[in-house]
């Protein structure tokens with residue numbers, strides 16, 4: 563019995579030695595590869611369209627950089643610059659395209675002048691919510707179309723966060739009818755701005771940092787920005803009395819990471835994977851952050867700052883929706899790429915609308 567036990571123990575020990583041997587040789591081989599790879603270090607500059615460390619939008623690239631630096635064990639260091647630190651907020655696309663910097667973080671609707679279809683990858687009035695949009699991008703053909711659009715500029719796009727449904731915005735006077743939109747100067751970018759123009763307003767494009775003083779001085783009568791979390795940080799409640807919670811112009815705005823394709827191609831496969839995984843993680847966590855913080859910030863706006871919360875009348879919403887449909891048809895007729903991307907987007911939206919009618923829409927009413 564004891565002999566048998568000793569025999570088994572010896573066999574076990576031998577086995578352990580053999581295994582340990584294998585492990586060791588494997589480990590040193592791995593170590594060799596790792597130390598070779600460690601010598602190859604990359605430092606990337608990432609420019610953004612947001613003020614440095616701005617809550618939500620500006621923190622997405624910061625989180626990305628932190629995760630890439632940690633996952634790559636310092637082999638890829640990403641340094642984040644706020645708008646204007648290296649290049650102005652509206653020049654992020656060009657800087658990445660030209661290779662002045664390796665990466666950018668922005669919103670695709672800023673590039674409408676270069677790529678008419680680009681706004682479809684950030685926000686479409688009366689379009690998809692964040693969840694629907696991510697489903698389209700990853701499983702509905704959206705990513706492939708986006709890559710095709712940016713490819714001629716040497717840029718690889720990746721989803722870079724989502725703000726969730728944005729608020730209608732801040733108004734110095736109440737909007738009780740379509741009449742009240744006539745001549746209204748509102749900071750509102752992209753396609754939504756054009757919709758508002760069709761409805762009689764005057765859309766103005768300003769970067770985040772320029773809005774507050776324009777609203778306070780009366781250079782503009784109204785502004786949209788994001789939602790309570792970001793809007794509270796900008797202090798808009800000090801410059802306008804009415805806050806409209808109606809969701810219409812940006813029902814789930816996607817942000818973007820822009821990557822210089824050549825810089826990406828120079829990375830070894832594991833670092834490329836790290837960049838993609840970190841971007842995806844940031845895309846998800848940004849939406850979660852907005853969902854959590856918007857509600858808390860809205861309470862602060864209403865209770866501490868006595869903001870007057872409003873909703874657009876149905877008449878206004880219906881008018882904006884009609885103008886949106888007309889505008890989308892015009893854009894599709896004017897640009898082949900817009901038509902192609904819009905077809906894919908609107909087909910997916912139509913199927914999601916039906917699906918959600920059967921599921922979440924009634925659930926929200928009943929829970």
Ligand code: CA
Nearest residue numbers: 728786787788
């Ligand atoms: Ca916005």
